[in-house]
Amino acid sequence: QSVLTQPPSASGTxxxxxxxxxxxxxxxxxxxxxxxxxxxPGTAPxxxxxxxxxxxxxxxxxxxGSKSGTSASLAxxxxxxxxxxxxxxxxxxxxxxxxxxxxxxxxxxx
Amino acid sequence: QxxxxxxxxxxxxxxxxxxxxxxISGDSVSSKSAAWNWIRQSPSRGLEWLGRTYYRSKWYxxxxxxxxxxxxxxxxxxxxxxxxxxxxxxxxxxxxxxxVRSEQWLNNWGQGTLVTVSS
Numbered sequence: 001q002s003v004l005t006q007p008p009s010a011s012g013t014x015x016x017x018x019x020x021x022x023x024x025x026x027x028x029x030x031x032x033x034x035x036x037x038x039x040x041p042g043t044a045p046x047x048x049x050x051x052x053x054x055x056x057x058x059x060x061x062x063x064x065g066s067k068s069g070t071s072a073s074l075a076x077x078x079x080x081x082x083x084x085x086x087x088x089x090x091x092x093x094x095x096x097x098x099x100x101x102x103x104x105x106x107x108x109x110x
Numbered sequence: 111q112x113x114x115x116x117x118x119x120x121x122x123x124x125x126x127x128x129x130x131x132x133x134i135s136g137d138s139v140s141s142k143s144a145a146w147n148w149i150r151q152s153p154s155r156g157l158e159w160l161g162r163t164y165y166r167s168k169w170y171x172x173x174x175x176x177x178x179x180x181x182x183x184x185x186x187x188x189x190x191x192x193x194x195x196x197x198x199x200x201x202x203x204x205x206x207x208x209x210v211r212s213e214q215w216l217n218n219w220g221q222g223t224l225v226t227v228s229s
Contacts, residue, residue, distance in 0.1 A: 045216075101158070
């Protein structure tokens with residue numbers, strides 16, 4: 001059971017906007033930044049969003065992040081077929097003194 | 111640009127020790143701003159942080175509670191690498207293992223090593 005809670009699946013049609021939620025607690029999301037990773041099959045996770053809402057260079061502005069209290073969201077606008085893959089949220093947990101992750105959300109582009 | 115290259119066996123027998131190494135290029139294992147982590151991923155447990163080592167005038171390590179009694183992460187300054195040892199493995203330890211460099215977040219990931227625990 002993952003420390004952070006994500007929906008196991010999400011879906012949308014091309015061009016649509018979808019959001020993926022991530023719920024935590026006061027010892028992780030409520031006390032620190034949230035990070036989002038995209039994982040293509042057979043590859044390591046790739047940083048998509050850092051410090052709640054910042055995009056690394058090279059990440060399209062279709063991807064955006066937000067945080068409120070002990071929850072966070074990843075939004076993908078203008079959905080494209082290549083966005084169909086797995087997404088994970090992560091945060092540092094002060095109580096556990098380690099990184100914690102969501103269980104991952106598999107995004108399907110219909 | 112930081113790159114991490116993992117090496118180690120892909121098959122380990124139950125009750126034996128899992129050993130992996132992560133060679134670093136583009137940074138130093140003794141960096142005073144980075145930490146060196148091991149993370150694993152399996153269908154049953156998802157992404158799981160195992161532990162880290164880092165240097166801040168002296169060496170520090172930190173381990174996840176779930177593996178604390180069985181794990182050792184060591185830096186090797188002579189080879190600019192760090193290692194993972196996980197003792198007394200069971201089939202539940204079967205996973206893809208990643209070495210990961212972090213500064214303020216998990217920046218750079220190794221290529222991943224599938225380790226299967228089976229006789």
